[in-house]
Amino acid sequence: MIRDITLGQYYPVKSVLHQMDPRTKLFGTMVFIISLFLADGLCAYAAATAFLVLAIRLSRVPFSFMVRGLKTIFFLLLISVSFNLFLTDGEVLAQLWFLKITREGLRMAFFMALRLIYLVIGSSVMTLTTTPNELTDGLEKGLGFLKAVKVPVHEISMMMSIALRFIPILVEETDKIMKAQMARGADFESGNLIQKAKSMVPLLVPLFISAFRRATDLAMAMEARCYRGGEGRTKMKPLHYERRDRLAYLFFALYLAAMAAARIWRLP
Amino acid sequence: MSIRAEHLTHIYGQGTAFEQYALKDVNFEIPDGQFVGLIGHTGSGKSTLIQHLNGLLKPTSGTIYYNGEDIHGEGFSLKRLRGKVGLVFQYPEHQLFETDVFADVCFGPRNLGFTEKEVWERAKEALELVGMDRKYWEQSPFELSGGQKRRVAIAGVLAMGPEVLILDEPTAGLDPRGRDEILDKIRDLHDRKGMTILLVSHSMEDIARYADRLMVMNHGEKVFDGTPREVFEHYRELEAMGLAAPQVTYLTHALKEHGVPIDEELTTVEEARDAIVRLLKPEQAGSTGRQA
Amino acid sequence: MVPHGAAPVREGVFPQEDGFEIMGIIKASRLIFDYIRRDEEENIQEVDRAIDNLNVDIQKGSFVAILGHNGSGKSTFAKQINGILTPTEGTVWVSGMNTADENAIWEIRKKAGMVFQNPDNQIIGNVVEEDVGFGPENIGVPTEDIWKRVDESLEAVGMTAYRYQSPNKLSGGQKQRVAIAGVMAMKPECIVLDEPTAMLDPNGRKEVIRTVRELNRKEGITVLLITHYMEEVVSADRVIVMDDGKIVMDGTPRQIFSRVEELKSYSLDVPQVTELAYELRRSGLEIPEGILSQQELLDCLLPLFAEKFPGKITLDAKQ
Numbered sequence: 001m002i003r004d005i006t007l008g009q010y011y012p013v014k015s016v017l018h019q020m021d022p023r024t025k026l027f028g029t030m031v032f033i034i035s036l037f038l039a040d041g042l043c044a045y046a047a048a049t050a051f052l053v054l055a056i057r058l059s060r061v062p063f064s065f066m067v068r069g070l071k072t073i074f075f076l077l078l079i080s081v082s083f084n085l086f087l088t089d090g091e092v093l094a095q096l097w098f099l100k101i102t103r104e105g106l107r108m109a110f111f112m113a114l115r116l117i118y119l120v121i122g123s124s125v126m127t128l129t130t131t132p133n134e135l136t137d138g139l140e141k142g143l144g145f146l147k148a149v150k151v152p153v154h155e156i157s158m159m160m161s162i163a164l165r166f167i168p169i170l171v172e173e174t175d176k177i178m179k180a181q182m183a184r185g186a187d188f189e190s191g192n193l194i195q196k197a198k199s200m201v202p203l204l205v206p207l208f209i210s211a212f213r214r215a216t217d218l219a220m221a222m223e224a225r226c227y228r229g230g231e232g233r234t235k236m237k238p239l240h241y242e243r244r245d246r247l248a249y250l251f252f253a254l255y256l257a258a259m260a261a262a263r264i265w266r267l268p
Numbered sequence: 269m270s271i272r273a274e275h276l277t278h279i280y281g282q283g284t285a286f287e288q289y290a291l292k293d294v295n296f297e298i299p300d301g302q303f304v305g306l307i308g309h310t311g312s313g314k315s316t317l318i319q320h321l322n323g324l325l326k327p328t329s330g331t332i333y334y335n336g337e338d339i340h341g342e343g344f345s346l347k348r349l350r351g352k353v354g355l356v357f358q359y360p361e362h363q364l365f366e367t368d369v370f371a372d373v374c375f376g377p378r379n380l381g382f383t384e385k386e387v388w389e390r391a392k393e394a395l396e397l398v399g400m401d402r403k404y405w406e407q408s409p410f411e412l413s414g415g416q417k418r419r420v421a422i423a424g425v426l427a428m429g430p431e432v433l434i435l436d437e438p439t440a441g442l443d444p445r446g447r448d449e450i451l452d453k454i455r456d457l458h459d460r461k462g463m464t465i466l467l468v469s470h471s472m473e474d475i476a477r478y479a480d481r482l483m484v485m486n487h488g489e490k491v492f493d494g495t496p497r498e499v500f501e502h503y504r505e506l507e508a509m510g511l512a513a514p515q516v517t518y519l520t521h522a523l524k525e526h527g528v529p530i531d532e533e534l535t536t537v538e539e540a541r542d543a544i545v546r547l548l549k550p551e552q553a554g555s556t557g558r559q560a
Numbered sequence: 561m562v563p564h565g566a567a568p569v570r571e572g573v574f575p576q577e578d579g580f581e582i583m584g585i586i587k588a589s590r591l592i593f594d595y596i597r598r599d600e601e602e603n604i605q606e607v608d609r610a611i612d613n614l615n616v617d618i619q620k621g622s623f624v625a626i627l628g629h630n631g632s633g634k635s636t637f638a639k640q641i642n643g644i645l646t647p648t649e650g651t652v653w654v655s656g657m658n659t660a661d662e663n664a665i666w667e668i669r670k671k672a673g674m675v676f677q678n679p680d681n682q683i684i685g686n687v688v689e690e691d692v693g694f695g696p697e698n699i700g701v702p703t704e705d706i707w708k709r710v711d712e713s714l715e716a717v718g719m720t721a722y723r724y725q726s727p728n729k730l731s732g733g734q735k736q737r738v739a740i741a742g743v744m745a746m747k748p749e750c751i752v753l754d755e756p757t758a759m760l761d762p763n764g765r766k767e768v769i770r771t772v773r774e775l776n777r778k779e780g781i782t783v784l785l786i787t788h789y790m791e792e793v794v795s796a797d798r799v800i801v802m803d804d805g806k807i808v809m810d811g812t813p814r815q816i817f818s819r820v821e822e823l824k825s826y827s828l829d830v831p832q833v834t835e836l837a838y839e840l841r842r843s844g845l846e847i848p849e850g851i852l853s854q855q856e857l858l859d860c861l862l863p864l865f866a867e868k869f870p871g872k873i874t875l876d877a878k879q
Contacts, residue, residue, distance in 0.1 A: 010686070010726070012724045012725070131687050131690065133685060133686050133687065161684075162684065164686055165684070165685070165727070165728075168728050169680055169728065173362075176359075176362050177362045177363070179319065179324050179357070180357040180362040180363040181363060182324060182350070183322060183324060183354070183355040183357070183425070184350070184363065184375055184376040184379060184424060184425060184428065185347055185376055185379030185380050185428065186375075186379055187379070201365065202363075202365045202375065205365035206361060206362055206363065206364065206365050209361065209410065210361060210362075213361075213681075214678075214681045217676065217678060217681035217682065218681050218682065218684070220644055220676070221674075221681065221682035221684070222684060223644065223669075224642055224644060224673070224674040224676075225669070225673075225694060225695040225698060225742065225743070225746065226670060226695060226698040226699050226746070227698045228666070228698065232700050233697050233698055233700065234696075234700050234701055234702060234703060234706065235697060235703060235706075236689075236690065236693035236696070236697055236706040236707065236710065237690070237693075237703075238703055309761055309762070309763055310731065310732070310761045310763075310764075413630065413631070414630060415630075440758075440759065441677075441758050441759060442630075443629040443788045443827065444629065444788060444827055444828055444829040445629050445827035446630065470761050470762050471762075473832060510763045511762070512762065514832055515831060515832035515833050515854055516833075516836060518854055519833060519836070519854050522854065522858050523858070523861065523862075523865070526858075526862055526865075526873055526874050526875070527865075527869075527873045527874055528861075528862075528865050528873060529869070529872070537832055537835050537836045537839060538839075540836050541836060541843065544840060544845075544861070545840070545843045545845070547865070547868065548845060548864055548865065548868055549843070549844060552843065552844065
């Protein structure tokens, strides 16, 4: 169950992408997402595909691993495709009772699906090549300018990093609690909405208590290891840009420019 | 009355790259009233196995029979089964949720659909069985000590009126006093109520002291099944699996290797003491009853 | 037997004698600690004395085990050592620093590292090596040195092969070794382990104890191991038994284990061989007190058997 969640799961190999600065990767992902919303037409999607294929190849993460993340959005994908497919007006290609498939609808559905799939795979490339710690480091440093307006950037990134570490632990714990209550005849499935909500109490109370306990333990462990906020901390893996990052930024700029151009001049 | 497993196999993540045999063709029958110990290191499949016995997990292949009925057969109520085959998990913190001890113990029988009066009676009886003093009944279960929490957790399952009680490492994290209290209570349930017990444990010493029969799991397979003495004879194989037989077993084997005429397999301190005294001071044997 | 209740020390004064330190790395003097429960209006509702006038002095480089059942005060004492809790009365010194001195607290925590019971609740990093680097990062060690410390610490606990892994994929014993490495990376003089094996299976327990033992021998780290498993204390230099917030027994493992009845009265177990030796002795056999290992008991028993069954027993090591 937990194993299906690719988002936020690091894939440990050594590659150019793995070594790249997380800020570069964050920025690159942002550029890619913007470009997907700019894209409108075959040329643009071809360019986006090329970008994605390049990133995947550079990451050295098996393709099958990235596709696994798509499972979680399968229904979203199905819904958006059918909406676009059946509800777009235009030249009718086929009609089935009140549902009609139009040429425009087909096109829209196809690109919409592509956009969603690329979005998920694109962000998976980032999370698979970046450890959650690097990611939060990247965010901390990338958003460091917010400290000036009293946003606790370090604390937020530390929180995210700890949350990431404890998600799998708590998921597993939920599973255990559920089984322990089922062994006492609890039923989490049947009944109406109110009954279902009520049946969650025996699950949520132990889960919360355990989470609080873990939080107190962790706070004590962190203090015992001399943690006292972001002041005066050094970094084991400090962020600094290298040649490959500068090259990447240059590439992002060109790519974004090309995508914008394709949009402005309405390339097919 | 029995639990029988036939060709039980469970595969996690079948068809994925993570495919893993958790259980491989496991067969056994536990007759009514037996006290069975189940041992194996972490990941040996013992937790997966016990979750099959009350239908929390469904076997990939193979069948489990409770009193001769296939528990995944048509018309068999898993909920009723869970009332009959009670499973107490390792950490009591995973099941306690009510504001007071008594209410928590009521949860199980209420789920089984008993009338409120019956629920109360059962909860009362269960709490008395595990030896929880009345003064704790209205306390929050979270304020109790580790050993007391564990007793409440066991009471919560006992209140459903099980014929079989399965306990997953009920003594983990307890100190020796808490451990002895829990194990003695379990033995009590077995002796006085005639309950069938399946006790999962890491401690060979505990199993040797309490169980009539011992099953050993390794890599998802049942590798040994017999009386503790029979199983401990394979102490070398057990050690290769990362399990150690009780220290006394090693000692008696070493004595035998040096030519000491000990015939039987000894597993507890009392047995070893009696056997050694019998050999070295035959005139005294029998008069060395253990003083409390 | 080490006498406790050493010479009284004036509070806050660093005790010296002819210019030499006379105290060990950890010293507690007339230590009292109360857990105080208050109601909503901050009125004291209940006072629970967890440590009751404790005096102890622990030598640098020694391996000391503290035994006691749950609620005996042993964990509370552990938390005094690196200032997670501070004394209600009395004083605790770590490397000559008073734990009640707020200015010294971070220095004390560097010197006395702590490993806790639940391995999951003390690992912060999402990758093993990043977790080991967490401590040094906090105390401002320069990046290059952090890497050196992480490499060395992982090597010392034998976890180098797992450095790029997620802690969630490790076994309990491995997680505890990562936690120990995390402490080692702070270059402590002393490690306090608060029931590090209580949640582990027998394999994990052995793994952790072996690691700690080795750190003590090779790196000269002072180890304070808090546990209720007797097998783990057999190899300690000194065993302290606590009950009801007080030290009730203090000595070498052999001295302690020769007092089986007394240990049982404090709800503690003795290893099977020790108990068997004790029972045999009570049955009138000539067996010395304080047997710790199977080999020792064997060496005592074989001559007795040889006398009884002449010619049948081989006394030398097995073939």
